[in-house]
Amino acid sequence: MPCLRPWAAVLAAGLVVVLAGCASEPTRIVPGTTAAETLQRLGAPTGRYPLNGGGERLQYSRMPAGFEVTDIDVDAAGKVVSVTQVLNEARFGHDIKVDQWRQNEVLAFYGRPYETSRVSSFDGTVWTWRYKAVSERRMLYIYIDPTGVVRRYHTGDDLELDRIRD
Template sequence: MTPSLSLHLHTVRWACALACAAALVGCAVPEWQKPGTPASQIQKDMGSPQVRSPLPEGGERWVYSRQPMGQQVYHFDFDSAKHLLSVRQVLEASEFNRLRPGVDTRDSVYQVFGKPAMVEHVASFKGDIWTYRIYENGSDRQAHVFLDPQYVVQRVMFTDERHRDDDRH
């Protein structure tokens, strides 16, 4: 076999593998899930949710997070018959701005946003800082939720996400 034919076959194999992977992932795109879909089908397509919490009138919310590397957290809301009502991406500044300092807790933050991308500490604040990666106005950003030692939200702050680019060139 000539080197160019071998390279071509290798490229074709990789292209086929990537196409198959894309087709499989395409079945589980949150935004493509249709209202009325049974919860059992959603779980088959998406896997187990990170968080499950009750909704009024017997419904349930499932939270699927793409943290720590992704910048999306999805709420799948189901009615009492376990049929999908809606899918909504909630990892947005407006959702973090709904948090109530002095009222919301670690548990209520977890119910909305799931596990953070990272938990940080700084000398100027006693407590945990839960950091979520978000995408806002075309920029990679971070939302920081400051939790005091009793795990009560004290403030929310947003920063640009720093990337470790090599600036030596």
């Protein structure tokens, strides 16, 4: 058996790492995959939520350090029907149901927030998620009133890195 040159061994090791990373990337799961296979490939989800019709949402969040939340919806038969990276600025206006969603629906869609805070201009809690728009770091803010209802949302720049540098 011929010996691998040092650079070839490094390349082969790198390829193994890349392929292992792809196997654990939630957005690589395709519809039709079984829930069992999804769990085997990705491991335990960060959240599990029941769906109407008997299905389940497997949620894979990279919060607090990351920028993605992927919802994998599984039907009652145990098959993946959709895979969605939900922290997508183009989707917020369509997905967020102001004056309709309650905080449990926010959790089931976006998972646990990066942080929660209060502001003087709103009677309630502001939940915040980090995401990227192209390569820009951004924040999604969802305002939840004391009764648990979403009252508004907005996006803004993620200034955390600027605070760390100062």
